[in-house]
Amino acid sequence: EVQLVESGGGLVQPGGSLRLSCAASGFTFNNYAMSWVRQAPGKGLEWVSAINDGGGYEIYADSVKGRFTISRDNAKNTLYLQMDDLQPEDTGVYTCMATDGGTHYRGQGTQVNVSS
16 A cells, blocks of 8 residues: 655744654655645645655755755655745645656645744
8 A cells, every 4th residue: 555644843933943754655766856836725736856766866845945955865765845944935845746747646735834
């Protein structure tokens, strides 16, 4: 059974940091590019960041560039998102996604709330 399980969300004050994790199982993790997407209350899905299967190439949405860092540990089948200098507009449900170009998997998400 394929599983993507996110963790690490929570409530943080503006300027704070969180580290999200996405534990993968049931598929060959190191064959898949991975992404983070988010959805703010009342808004559509927003792509945040992506990393290639080997981990040497990363891309970011302009809204998070310089504040967020995506990484992966293929030995642990885990994807990460280090989020620094969080702002209220970063509030939302963060979900990890996996794709090999033909097959796509998606987790259930973890809630991030940025508020004073």
